[in-house]
Amino acid sequence: MTTVLPDTGVGPLLREWREQRRISQLELALRADSSARHISFVETGRSRPSEDMVLRLAEVLDVPVRERNALLVVAGYAPRYAQTPLDDxxxxxxxxxxxxxxxxxxxxxxxxxxxxxxxxxxxxxxxxxxxxxxxxxxxxxxxxxxxxxxxxxxxxxxxxxxxxxxxxxxxxxxxxxxxxxxxxxxxxxxxxxxxxxxxxxxxxxxxxxxxxxxxxxxxxxxxxxxxxxxxxxxxxxxxxxxxxxxxxxxxxxxxxxxxxxxxxxxxxxxxxxxxxxxxxxxxxxx
Structure with missing residues (x-):
């Protein structure tokens, strides 16, 4: 089951993950091949990140796979990762x-x-x-x-x-x-x-x-x-x-x-x- 998150937009959620990892917007931008300005716009909701950008930021922030699906859903995209029962x-x-x-x-x-x-x-x-x-x-x-x-x-x-x-x-x-x-x-x-x-x-x-x-x-x-x-x-x-x-x-x-x-x-x-x-x-x- 995909984690259900409040409808606050993906930006604030990405900011929470960044702050939890204790890295700056500039450091995140450098690691994700983006710009601090764009990261700021994403986090404040002024810019809607692409599906690829959500996944890239989640990768850099080492977000667990289940939570990556949740971020994609909040951003308006389909979940990327399956959840296959172990007995499948x-x-x-x-x-x-x-x-x-x-x-x-x-x-x-x-x-x-x-x-x-x-x-x-x-x-x-x-x-x-x-x-x-x-x-x-x-x-x-x-x-x-x-x-x-x-x-x-x-x-x-x-x-x-x-x-x-x-x-x-x-x-x-x-x-x-x-x-x-x-x-x-x-x-x-x-x-x-x-x-x-x-x-x-x-x-x-x-x-x-x-x-x-x-x-x-x-x-x-x-x-x-x-x-x-x-x-x-x-x-x-x-x-x-x-x-x-x-x-x-x-x-x-x-x-x-x-x-x-x-x-x-x-x-x-x-x-x-x-x-x-x-x-x-x-x-x-x-």
């Missing part, structure tokens, strides 16, 4: 490629989410993390943010939950600043309101409450919380504390709204112990 036969090769990628990443966790963190695909490594999660949270449609931060989800077993929660919420805030998505804003308000235990990696007590596990978690938290290259997610599983760092990949120059909003998140073991535990766990499952 036209995207079968994409789905197959994603499945191969997720499988190849095993035993490490990896999943694919849409623009509001709905899980559209996941591998067996993710299943390991979901042990003990409430069935209600696993009923379709599954949402990765809700699953992670809900008190009946992964949250009780994330040893450094305050730090990880703050990072996830900051990630959502950055995304909300880039797109006009009421659904994403609603999701953010929901998960931000979940109880936020005041534990830290040093004083953590993982789910289960065993004293031996508590000591292990505390020691692992102190040793791993200072991972030099990224904030790790410290996760209790089977009496051990696993350490992961995550990365997110998106598609380069997508021409479809659905594809543009897909993100592949992978969890890389941050130490040898975590890697060994994952390999051993999957070997037992085979």
């Amino acid at each position: 036969p036209a995207l079968s090769s994409l789905r197959e490629s994603l499945d191969r990628l997720l499988t190849a990443y095993e035993p490490y966790p990896a999943l694919v989410v849409d623009g509001v963190y709905g899980v559209v695909a996941a591998n067996r490594g993710v299943a390991l993390l979901l042990e003990g999660v409430s069935e209600d949270l696993l009923a379709p449609p599954v949402n990765a943010m809700r699953l992670t931060l809900h008190p009946e989800g992964l949250a009780p077993r994330i040893v450094n939950l305050p730090e990880w929660r703050a990072d996830l919420l900051a990630q959502m805030e950055r995304q909300i600043a880039l797109v006009r998505s009421p659904a994403l804003r609603e999701l953010y308000e929901e998960v931000a309101a979940y109880p936020a235990p005041g534990r830290t990696a040093e004083g953590a007590r993982p789910a289960g409450g065993a004293r031996g596990t508590e000591r292990t978690a505390g020691r692992a938290g102190r040793e791993r919380a200072a991972t030099p290259f990224a904030l790790p997610m410290l996760f209790e599983h089977g009496g051990r504390v696993l350490s992961f760092v995550s990365s997110i990949a998106t598609f380069n120059t997508p021409m479809d709204v659905t594809v543009a909003e897909l993100a592949i998140e992978t969890f890389l073991p941050a130490d040898r112990e975590t890697a060994a535990h994952l390999h051993a766990h999957v070997a037992r499952e085979v």
Whole structure:
């Protein structure tokens, strides 16, 4: 669905995107091979931009594909980018490629989410993390943010939950600043309101409450919380504390709204112990 925007003309909307990107009219004009005077006229409504100009400015301003369609509609043009359902036969090769990628990443966790963190695909490594999660949270449609931060989800077993929660919420805030998505804003308000235990990696007590596990978690938290290259997610599983760092990949120059909003998140073991535990766990499952 194309984003519905108020009927204020495309000029003020382009100005909002420019100001959000913190660039001047002159800089935008230079990048878009135009003039500051013309950009000013477009933004004030004195000049109606051509379809090509709308797309050029949107490209320079790094406007999300869904929002580019909205700008075109407000400017009086037809949407340029399709929004193909992921289960459409036209995207079968994409789905197959994603499945191969997720499988190849095993035993490490990896999943694919849409623009509001709905899980559209996941591998067996993710299943390991979901042990003990409430069935209600696993009923379709599954949402990765809700699953992670809900008190009946992964949250009780994330040893450094305050730090990880703050990072996830900051990630959502950055995304909300880039797109006009009421659904994403609603999701953010929901998960931000979940109880936020005041534990830290040093004083953590993982789910289960065993004293031996508590000591292990505390020691692992102190040793791993200072991972030099990224904030790790410290996760209790089977009496051990696993350490992961995550990365997110998106598609380069997508021409479809659905594809543009897909993100592949992978969890890389941050130490040898975590890697060994994952390999051993999957070997037992085979």
